[in-house]
Amino acid sequence: xxxxVESGGGLVKPGGSLxxxxxxxxxxxxxxxxxxxxxxxxxxxxxxxxxxxxSSYIYYADSVxxxxxxxxxxxxxxxxxxxxxxxxxxxxxxxxARVFSSGWLDYWGQGTLVTxxx
Amino acid sequence: DIQMTQSPSSVxxxxxxxxxxxxxxxxxxxxxxxxxxxxxxxxPKLLIYAASSLQSGVPSRFSGSGSGTDFTxxxxxxxxxxxxxxxxQQANSFPPYTFGQGTKLEIK
Numbered sequence: 001x002x003x004x005v006e007s008g009g010g011l012v013k014p015g016g017s018l019x020x021x022x023x024x025x026x027x028x029x030x031x032x033x034x035x036x037x038x039x040x041x042x043x044x045x046x047x048x049x050x051x052x053x054x055s056s057y058i059y060y061a062d063s064v065x066x067x068x069x070x071x072x073x074x075x076x077x078x079x080x081x082x083x084x085x086x087x088x089x090x091x092x093x094x095x096x097a098r099v100f101s102s103g104w105l106d107y108w109g110q111g112t113l114v115t116x117x118x
Numbered sequence: 119d120i121q122m123t124q125s126p127s128s129v130x131x132x133x134x135x136x137x138x139x140x141x142x143x144x145x146x147x148x149x150x151x152x153x154x155x156x157x158x159x160x161x162p163k164l165l166i167y168a169a170s171s172l173q174s175g176v177p178s179r180f181s182g183s184g185s186g187t188d189f190t191x192x193x194x195x196x197x198x199x200x201x202x203x204x205x206x207q208q209a210n211s212f213p214p215y216t217f218g219q220g221t222k223l224e225i226k
Contacts (some may be wrong), residue, residue, distance in 0.1 A: 035215070037162075045154075045162065045205055047215040059213040095161055103209025104152050106173065108161035 002026040002107045004096050009112030016086050016116070022079040022096030022109055030054075030074035033099040036081050038092035039111075048094070049081065064090075086116045120144050120211050124204075124218035130226040135196045139221045141189045141206035150210035153182055153191045156220075157202045165204075166191065193223075201225050 008020040022034070036048040049070040050059045058070055069082040079096050093111040100106035121144040131137050141151065149169035154162040164173045166182035169189060179194040193200055206218040 044220045045156075045207075045217040047213070047217070050213065050215075061214050100164070101167065103150065103212060103215065104164060104167040105154075105162070105207070105215075106164045106167075108163075110161055 002098070004098065004107055004109035006094065006096055006109040006112040009094065009114045011115045011117065012086055013118050014087060014116055017082070017084045018086065018114060020081040020083065020094055020096075020112060020114070022081075024077045024079065024096075024098075027098070029072075029077040033057075034072060034079045035097045035099060035105060036070060036079075037095045037097055037105070037108075038090075038114075039095070040089075040092045043092075046092075050099070051079070083114070086114075088116050090114060091116050119214060120147060120208050120216055122206055122208055122216050122218040124206055124221045126221060127219065128222040128224060130224045131196055132226045133196050133198055135226075137193045137196055137223065139191045139204055139223075141184075141191070141218050143187045143189075143208055143210075145211075146186045147208045147210035149185050150208055151182070151184070151189050152207045152209065153180075154205045154207065155200075155202045156205065162205065196223075198225075 003025045005023045033052045035050045051070045067085045071080045095111045096109045097105040098107040123142045125140045151169045153166040156162040170182045203220045203222045
């Protein structure tokens with residue numbers, strides 16, 4: 001069974017940092033591109049970042065470029081999102097999601113809540 | 119970036135009804151469109167990909183159609199578990215993936 005489990009969310013002050021993790025199991029993690037998608041409270045879905053299976057290709061939304069860093073450790077079946085210079089508008093539930101075929105997100109974690117507030 | 123616009127933003131319907139949700143892309147995306155279902159407090163679930171392909175395990179009452187700029191998600195006979203919010207997503211022009219704003223399907 002495919003499972004994605006996020007962790008690392010919490011309350012952080014504006015300007016602070018946080019590192020999210022996503023532990024994958026039930027599939028060959030090293031064969032799939034992975035994404036982070038977020039959802040602000042009561043709002044829609046926003047793609048945040050993507051990393052290819054071997055970390056050769058990395059992409060970011062303009063809203064987080066220069067502040068967030070996506071990475072992965074295929075030996076540990078884990079995906080990460082380092083978030084720096086956090087702003088109030090980064091407050092959201094952050095989901096990790098597996099990419100199926102050419103851009104479809106077929107498995108999602110349960111999400112981890114990041115709250116940026118003083 | 120390609121903008122995705124869903125209509126309506128919300129819809130009320132009864133169990134057994136046929137419901138159609140529309141998604142329009144700001145430019146042509148061929149068939150690079152997916153539909154997701156999200157229930158409160160839960161992660162999104164992939165229903166349809168490549169505009170009309172049913173994801174494994176998804177009931178056949180869900181169907182998708184369209185290409186280019188205009189797409190539809192149809193639920194042929196609403197069941198109680200279908201009341202949720204639905205999102206479309208384009209994967210033609212990446213980055214970024216872009217989502218529609220969502221359509222909330224409520225019980226009448």
